[in-house]
Amino acid sequence: MALRNIRYEGDEILRKKSREIAQVDERTxxxxxxxxxxxxxxxxxxxxxxxxxxxxxxxxxxxxxGKVYKMVNPKITQKSGEETAPEGCLSVPETRGTVPRPMNITVEYLNENNEKVELEAEGLLARCICHEIDHLDGILFVDRVVEDVEEG
Ligand SMILES: [Zn+2]
Structure with a gap:
């Protein structure tokens, strides 16, 4: 395994839309x-x-x-409820803000063995999945902040 360099807000790659992966292979x-x-x-x-x-x-x-989720082509198929809570992001260091997210979601994705998985998630896991899927569409949490919690 190898460490990769984190891209930070201001890097235009974070604003681009990501493409689907047709088949989960060794490279993925x-x-x-x-x-x-x-x-x-x-x-x-x-x-x-x-x-x-x-x-x-x-x-x-x-x-x-203790659970590591690896999701390829994740897609939210159902969502319900709403909860507003603080978030941060490795690409936006030292910034936090409160963001509304669904309380419960159903997400479909391919796992590391190229198998289709359907997962129901709630609370923090649902929030995290929504935050990460936003990245795939070029959206950062700061775009959705309703109230700044703290800066610096
Ligand atoms: Zn993030």
Whole structure:
């Protein structure tokens, strides 16, 4: 595995739309492993491929509960409820803001074995998935902030 360089707000790659992956192969698995390692090294709980300069629809998440999610082409198929809570982002250092997100979502994606998975998520996991999928569409959490929590 290898660490990849994090891209920061102001880098135009973070504003581009990522492309789907047709088939999850070894190259995709290496990317996901590198992303997980980079996420841990930077003490994040989620990372999207554009944040390491790759415009592909790949995200990884680990909330610290022992589960590592690696999602290819993630798509939210259902959502309900709303909760507003603080967020941060490895690409927007030292900035936090409160963002409204759905309380519950259903997400479909391909896992590392190219198998289709459907997952129901709530609370922080749902929030994190929404945040990372936003990255795949060139959206940063600061675009959705309703109230600044703290800066600096
Ligand atoms: Zn982020």
């Amino acid at each position: 698995r290496i990317l996901m492993d590198d992303m997980v390692e980079t996420m841990y090294a930077n003490e994040g709980i989620g990372l999207a491929a554009p944040q390491v300069g790759i415009l592909r629809r790949v995200i990884v998440i680990d909330l610290g509960d």
